[in-house]
Amino acid sequence: MKSTHIEHIGIAVANLDDAIRYWENVMGLKCYAIEEVADQKVKTAFFQVGDVKIELLESTDPEGPIGKFVEKKGSGVHHIAFAVENVDRALQEAAEKGVQLIDQKSRKGAEGLNIGFLHPKSTLGVLTEFCSK
């Protein structure tokens, strides 16, 4: 498995509108897409910074993964997404190296990407996402 670049950085927020305002007014970026991902119980907002995207995540359900994260830790960096050629193969290779997976197989994420997560217990505390087109 070799990642070609960081695709996006996922940031959990308590309130998407407030967060968009911050990223637009203070960081001078333009939100180019807002998308709800029902599967993950989140509403996302995207910004492009050079080759990397910022993905803001607001929970649509307190019991969802982002809802629990914000409840425990507050807003903040949630995950880093690495672009790989094939998510299923990258997950399998990580598992063969003893890494605990959250997703055994890829699934559809925001922007129609194939995504899969590694467990932060196995990645030195960094919730790691693989993604591919």
Ligand code: ZN
């Ligand atoms: Zn992500």
